[in-house]
Amino acid sequence: MSGFFSKQHSVAQPGYSRWLVPPAALSVHLCIGQAYAFSVFNDPLTRVIGVGSSASDDWKLTTLGWIFSLAIVFLGLSAAFGGKWLEKVGPRLTMFVAACCFGGGFLISALGVHLHEIWLIYLGYGVIGGIGLGLGYVSPVSTLIKWFPDRRGMATGMAIMGFGGGAMIGAPLSVLLMDHFKSAESVGVVQTFLVMGGLYFCSMMIGALTIRIPPPNWQPVGWTPPVVQNKMITDKHVHIDQALKTPQFYLLWLVLCLNVTAGIGVLGQASVMIQEMFKGLVTPASAAGFVGLLSLFNMGGRFFWSSASDFLGRKNTYFIFFVVGAGLYATIPSMGMAGNMALFVLLYALIMSMYGGGFSTIPAYLADIFGTRFVGGIHGRLLTAWSTAGVLGPVLVNYIREYQIGQGVAKADAYNVTMYIMAGLLVVGFIANLSIRPVHEKHHMKHGDFDELDGIYPADDAEH
Structure with missing residues (x-):
């Protein structure tokens, strides 16, 4: 255009x-x-x-x-x-x-x-x-x-x-x-x-x-691309359509979906949950403050964890999300039964920080795996995992809660099974993340490939 x-x-x-x-x-x-x-x-x-x-x-x-x-x-x-x-x-x-x-x-x-x-x-x-x-x-x-x-x-x-x-x-x-x-x-x-x-x-x-895009071959002043020693970071590029033919795309889809499912279901019920688990101790106004605190950690986690991933590595960052997150979810029921509200709030704040961090770390993870050329388009397709999690998370929390109450379980205890299920989902996510390997070279764009999608980089950067 x-x-x-x-x-x-x-x-x-x-x-x-x-x-x-x-x-x-x-x-x-x-x-x-x-x-x-x-x-x-x-x-x-x-x-x-x-x-x-x-x-x-x-x-x-x-x-x-x-x-x-x-x-x-x-x-x-x-x-x-x-x-x-x-x-x-x-x-x-x-x-x-x-x-x-x-x-x-x-x-x-x-x-x-x-x-x-x-x-x-x-x-x-x-x-x-x-x-x-x-x-x-x-x-x-x-x-x-x-x-x-x-x-x-x-x-x-x-x-x-x-x-x-x-x-x-x-x-x-x-x-x-x-x-x-x-x-x-x-x-x-x-x-x-x-x-x-x-x-x-x-x-x-x-x-x-x-908004502006950088000229071809641009790089920050005084910075030179490091010799790639981490096999999980590529200096090659994978086309959008080719990315869908790799197992890495679907493993990353699962990684994002499971991380978001665990967080978004709880986020939607946070106000009701804390009032029911600590009945008589938490007012609606206090519950609203709890939701606001979770939003702050959700927002702050997006910057903190994605920035930390530059040093930790994306795979290691998600390793933390899944291992620590599963442990936190498994611990929450005992915090509720013990009546330890302060620790309960702290655990959920940490969970929400990793929920937000999952969103902000995934684009860089994609760039590491598939290269930077088409990361916007690949990221767009991966966001269908968010749409899926947006349905799956609330359904798990709401319907399991209703079933538990229908079976005579007290409202304060109706979330326990859900928390253990969320911990289980994060274990599956851990396995998916652990299974991610570098993309096979057969999927990389070859030198001299003409990219009809990119109007200003016809044969684009000689190194590609």
């Missing part, structure tokens, strides 16, 4: 600082991270007609629950199918489309609330907004890795940390706007959607306009 948004026009000029790229990525991820805070709209949306209380024609929570589910499904689908397109057109155009979809999704949803047509909200925030989530999530990743070959983990951690922290901005902003716009005739959601759609579009456009 020619013009301002083309890949050729986004190549950095001499003197451009690579440290402008992380803020560009953050300006996108802090916006799309709002998805984790969408639940603040659930209660007001059940009172759109009744305003003060739900009317008979108002939407039910079960109906509204599909909005977030659709958004996560289309996040995974758009990342999987849009990743290859991203490698062809570059991050600037991809981020622009993400801004249009995510911001536009709010505007369509505002119309859906105004007309009281739920399908418009499904279409707006769920489908179109979900596409914006997926494209916005993957668009800066490969660019950051190419700008920071010396600190791959740290670079991706800086951006993906923003997704974990987006809810910390989105939740209070949503509440503030709804309080400002609400009246005797309105819950204020329509106006809030309109304002947030505009604000998020503008913020994401700042990222799209700021």
Whole structure:
């Protein structure tokens, strides 16, 4: 695509600082991270007609629950199918489309609330907004890795940390706007959607306009590529489609899926869980504080663990996630029975840090295994593991809990079996991670291969 948004026009000029790229990525991820805070709209949306209380024609929570589910499904689908397109057109155009979809999704949803047509909200925030989530999530990743070959983990951690922290901005902003716009005739959601759609579009456009890709053969001043001694880090490249033919892709898919499954299921029930396990000791307000603390560790873990992986190695970092995580999950039931709330909170905070770290470390892991050329597209396809875990985790926690209660188990003890199952899943993840080996050379791109997907690197870098 020619013009301002083309890949050729986004190549950095001499003197451009690579440290402008992380803020560009953050300006996108802090916006799309709002998805984790969408639940603040659930209660007001059940009172759109009744305003003060739900009317008979108002939407039910079960109906509204599909909005977030659709958004996560289309996040995974758009990342999987849009990743290859991203490698062809570059991050600037991809981020622009993400801004249009995510911001536009709010505007369509505002119309859906105004007309009281739920399908418009499904279409707006769920489908179109979900596409914006997926494209916005993957668009800066490969660019950051190419700008920071010396600190791959740290670079991706800086951006993906923003997704974990987006809810910390989105939740209070949503509440503030709804309080400002609400009246005797309105819950204020329509106006809030309109304002947030505009604000998020503008913020994401700042990222799209700021982002640049490095020129061919660029490397940081004073840095020379080290002689590859770690067999788990390649200096070769694997094409997106070829990556799907390797066992490493599916092992990494399993690694991400199991790590996320263990964390996301518990995260969704954290407030209820701590109140039921420490009945009478934890108020709803305290439980909300517990959830906020988990969000902080989720966000901080994204930066800490991905940065640490630059020194520990990606495989060793996931080794820690699975071994320590399994031990923590297996210990939690005894903490609940002993009534040790402080240690219970600490264990969950550590679990959430590794949950977030799993998201931010996986792009660098992919770059180590498959090379940097197509890491954005490969990462997009791997994110289908997130979509799978987003269904599997909550289902395991919720249905096992209901079954346990139905069998007469006290609510405080209804999570014990689930915790042991989560520990078991992490053991399986440990085995998958342990099984990962370097990609066989038959999958590597050969010298002189012409990459039709990459408009500015035709035969690309002589060493390739």
